[in-house]
Amino acid sequence: MELELAQNLLKRILILGGTGEARDLAGLLVTKPGLVVISSLAGRTEMPQMPLGLVRSGGFGGISGLRDYLAQQSISAVIDATHPFASTITEHGIQACQVAQIPYLRLTRPAWQPEAGDYWLVVHSHTEAAQEIPGRGNRIFLTIGRQELHHYRAVPGWFLMRMIDPPASGSEIPKGELRLERGPFALADELALLAAYRINLMVSKNSGGVATYSKIIAARQLQLPVIMIQRPEIPECEQVNTIHQAWDWLQGKLERSSSGNE
Incomplete structure (x- = not known):
């Protein structure tokens, strides 16, 4: 009973990724108490570099499949750290989280900017x-x-x-x-x-x-x-550029959820 209660108190965080930023974020979040970190890899790379924490591989089956996964796994928040050109999974993530009323964040590495001589x-x-x-x-x-x-x-x-x-x-x-x-x-x-x-x-x-x-x-x-x-446009959503900004965002969401404000 105590083990079951402890597991229920854990917050399950889904990272959509496969990028270096996604691995770095997983490595940061697994050090935080009270979190279960699940990284989802698209499965397109034959020998991917594996992140820390739990890992799943393969597609979700569209928006409805992702929405079902969020419910089945009792996901508390989704951080999308996929490649900037992976617009389909980003669009699916935004829509699935809106329906499920789960906080969603896009962790986006800044684009390159032309400099003198380019x-x-x-x-x-x-x-x-x-x-x-x-x-x-x-x-x-x-x-x-x-x-x-x-x-x-x-x-x-x-x-x-x-x-x-x-x-x-x-x-x-x-x-x-x-x-x-x-x-x-x-x-x-x-x-x-x-x-x-x-x-x-x-x-x-x-x-x-x-x-x-x-x-x-x-x-x-x-x-x-x-x-x-240039990168494809994505729907409007909350975005940050670093893993530490992502952690600050997640802390805020979890604290508000625990206090009953969300």
């Missing part, structure tokens, strides 16, 4: 990025992951494609070479890579963060143009 062409989709390549470069460093390679399959030129896991068998990909690597990447290595492959154009998503920012610095130093794909 030559960026800002676009808003992979389709637009592919259309802008002809005439700008013929040896392209394509750093967008493996999910969207098909947008570039008919684009003329040669592509160096870097990602963590290989594309699915039978995927349509552009002409070039696959390079399977996981960041962070050192600036010296990025400079050497761009020089060795004679890259004259880069295509990148504006992922933000420090793990892959060295490629942006390398492009700046080599005066390479960058086609920069």
Whole structure:
């Protein structure tokens, strides 16, 4: 009976993630008394870096599936620390939490901003990025992951494609070479890579963060143009930029819930 009562007093926190920020947040929250931390991974990476705490893998089955999971697991709050381009799960998380009346927070790493010496062409989709390549470069460093390679399959030129896991068998990909690597990447290595492959154009998503920012610095130093794909818009919601801000938010929500104000 005492064990059951103690378990009922624990607050179960769901982290939607797979990013470095999600792992760091899980590592912080598991040190806090009274919390059960569950990290949800999309399951797209073959050998993900595992966070501390409990872990589940795979999709929820849409908004209704996520809403059911929140109820079944008695989740007290959801912190969405997914990739800035993972807009679908973010939209599902916002809507599911609204229906379930559970606090939701988006932990978003700040986007990269152009600096002096950067030559960026800002676009808003992979389709637009592919259309802008002809005439700008013929040896392209394509750093967008493996999910969207098909947008570039008919684009003329040669592509160096870097990602963590290989594309699915039978995927349509552009002409070039696959390079399977996981960041962070050192600036010296990025400079050497761009020089060795004679890259004259880069295509990148504006992922933000420090793990892959060295490629942006390398492009700046080599005066390479960058086609920069901007992040998708997400519905209005509470947002923070650091794991410590996320903890402050969570503390406030849990304290108000305990006092009966929510």
